Amino acid sequence: MLKYEEIAQKIEQTIVDKKLEQGKKLPVLEHLMTEFQASKSTVMKAVSLLEKKGLIYQVRGSGIFVRKQKREGYIRFTNQGFSGELRRFNITAKVLELDIRKPTEEVAENLNIDLTDDVYYVKRVRYISGQTLCLEESYYNKSIVTYLNHEIVQGSIFDYISEGLGQKIGFSDMYMHINKLKREEAELLELNEGDPKLFVETIFYLNNAQPFDYSKVTYNFEQSQFFFQSTGYSL
Amino acid sequence: MLKYEEIAQKIEQTIVDKKLEQGKKLPVLEHLMTEFQASKSTVMKAVSLLEKKGLIYQVRGSGIFVRKQKREGYIRFTNQGFSGELRRFNITAKVLELDIRKPTEEVAENLNIDLTDDVYYVKRVRYISGQTLCLEESYYNKSIVTYLNHEIVQGSIFDYISEGLGQKIGFSDMYMHINKLKREEAELLELNEGDPKLFVETIFYLNNAQPFDYSKVTYNFEQSQFFFQSTGYSL
Numbered sequence: 001m002l003k004y005e006e007i008a009q010k011i012e013q014t015i016v017d018k019k020l021e022q023g024k025k026l027p028v029l030e031h032l033m034t035e036f037q038a039s040k041s042t043v044m045k046a047v048s049l050l051e052k053k054g055l056i057y058q059v060r061g062s063g064i065f066v067r068k069q070k071r072e073g074y075i076r077f078t079n080q081g082f083s084g085e086l087r088r089f090n091i092t093a094k095v096l097e098l099d100i101r102k103p104t105e106e107v108a109e110n111l112n113i114d115l116t117d118d119v120y121y122v123k124r125v126r127y128i129s130g131q132t133l134c135l136e137e138s139y140y141n142k143s144i145v146t147y148l149n150h151e152i153v154q155g156s157i158f159d160y161i162s163e164g165l166g167q168k169i170g171f172s173d174m175y176m177h178i179n180k181l182k183r184e185e186a187e188l189l190e191l192n193e194g195d196p197k198l199f200v201e202t203i204f205y206l207n208n209a210q211p212f213d214y215s216k217v218t219y220n221f222e223q224s225q226f227f228f229q230s231t232g233y234s235l
Numbered sequence: 236m237l238k239y240e241e242i243a244q245k246i247e248q249t250i251v252d253k254k255l256e257q258g259k260k261l262p263v264l265e266h267l268m269t270e271f272q273a274s275k276s277t278v279m280k281a282v283s284l285l286e287k288k289g290l291i292y293q294v295r296g297s298g299i300f301v302r303k304q305k306r307e308g309y310i311r312f313t314n315q316g317f318s319g320e321l322r323r324f325n326i327t328a329k330v331l332e333l334d335i336r337k338p339t340e341e342v343a344e345n346l347n348i349d350l351t352d353d354v355y356y357v358k359r360v361r362y363i364s365g366q367t368l369c370l371e372e373s374y375y376n377k378s379i380v381t382y383l384n385h386e387i388v389q390g391s392i393f394d395y396i397s398e399g400l401g402q403k404i405g406f407s408d409m410y411m412h413i414n415k416l417k418r419e420e421a422e423l424l425e426l427n428e429g430d431p432k433l434f435v436e437t438i439f440y441l442n443n444a445q446p447f448d449y450s451k452v453t454y455n456f457e458q459s460q461f462f463f464q465s466t467g468y469s470l
Contacts, residue, residue: 059442059443059444067406175305175460175461175462177456179431180430195431196413209292224411
C-alpha cells in the first residue's frame with residue numbers, strides 16, 4: 001500500500017470510529033501533513049482518494065468536510081464486488097456450475113479475448129443471512145484468473161483474485177435493467193415467475209485496464225437496496 | 236469555467252469527435268501542456284476530472300488512455316438529472332402538481348431544513364419520445380430554488396437551477412430499490428399494477444454541500460436501461 005493510500009485509510013478509520021457526521025470539518029492540510037509526516041502532495045492525493053470514494057467533500061476556500069454516510073441496510077455499488085460491504089452479514093454461495101469453456105461472441109467481446117481462448121464459467125446463487133440475494137453467472141478470462149475450484153467459488157472470488165492471485169482490481173462498467181423474472185430464475189431465487197428483477201451486467205477491469213470478469217447478476221428484488229454516491233464533476 | 240475545466244472539455248470533445256476507442260492512448264502530459272498552454276498542475280487537474288467522469292484511465296508509468304464508451308440507449312446515472320444525457324431524445328413532462336408547502340419530517344431531514352421552512356413540491360410524469368419514462372416527486376428548498384412556475388417545470392428544472400438561478404450543482408446521494416408498481420403509479424406510467432418498478436430517491440447538493448432537492452422517482456421498467464462507471468479507488 002502506498003503512503004497516500006495508508007493516510008486515506010487512517011482518515012477513513014477516524015471518520016468511522018468517531019462516527020463523524022455530515023458537515024463535520026476535518027483538520028486543515030497543514031495539520032494532516034504534520035500528523036502523517038507527509039508532503040502536501042501526498043496528503044492531497046489521500047484527500048482526493050477519499051473524495052472519489054464519497055467520504056468527504058471539499059469546499060474551495062473553506063476546507064474538507066465529512067459526507068453523509070449511507071442509510072443502514074443499503075448495498076454500496078462499487079467495483080469490488082459486495083462482499084467487503086456485506087462482510088458483517090453472512091454471505092454464502094451455492095455453486096450450480098463451474099467449468100472451463102470457450103466464450104460466446106458476447107463474452108469474447110466483453111472480455112476482449114478470442115473465441116479460441118478459455119474462460120472459467122461460474123454460476124451460483126448467493127445468499128444473505130440465508131435468503132437468496134442474487135443469481136450470478138460470471139466469465140473469467142482464464143489467462144488472468146488462472147485457477148478456480150469449488151471451494152474458492154463458494155467464497156468471495158474477488159478476495160481470491162486480489163489476495164490469492166495478487167491481481168489489482170481497477171474499474172468497472174455496469175449496465176442495469178429492470179425486468180420480470182423468468183421461471184428458472186424465479187425458482188433459483190425462491191420467488192415467483194414475473195416478479196421484478198434487477199439485472200446487472202458488469203465488466204470488471206484490472207488496474208492496467210484488462211477486462212478479467214464479465215458477469216450477469218439477477219438480484220432478488222426484496223433484497224435489493226442499493227446506494228450510489230456521485231461526486232459532482234460535470235463539465 | 237475554470238481553465239482546467241475548459242481543457243477537460245476540449246479533450247472530451249476530441250474523444251467524442253474522433254470516436255476514440257477503448258485503449259487509445261492520449262498525448263503525454265508535456266504535449267497537452269504545450270497544446271493548451273497550461274501548467275502541469277492545471278493539465279493534471281483536467282486529466283483527473285476526466286478520470287472521475289469515467290472518460291479516461293491512467294496506468295502508472297504508461298500514460299493516459301480512453302475508456303470504453305457506453306452502449307447506445309443506456310442512461311448514465313449522474314448528479315445532473317438526465318436531460319443532458321438524453322437531450323437528443325425528445326423529453327417532455329406533464330405537470331401534475333406544483334405548489335409551495337411545508338416539508339414532512341422526512342423531507343425536512345433530507346433537505347436539512349426546519350418544518351416551518353418552505354419547499355416547492357413538483358409532481359410530474361416525464362416522457363421519452365412520447366412514452367412514459369418516470370413519475371417524479373421533488374421537493375426543492377425554497378430558500379435556494381427561490382422561484383418555479385408551470386412553464387419552468389415542464390422543462391429541465393436542473394438547467395433552470397444552474398443557468399437561470401446561477402446555482403452550482405455539486406454531488407448527490409442516491410438510494411435505489413426494486414419493487415412492484417402500485418395502482419396509481421401504474422396508471423400514471425401506463426403500465427399494469429404489480430409490474431416491476433425502479434424507485435430512486437436522491438438528495439442533490441450544491442457544490443457548497445447544501446442539499447437543495449430531495450426527489451423520489453419511479454421509473455418505467457421498460458425504459459430503464461442505466462449505465463454506471465466506477466473508477467477504482469478502493470482502499
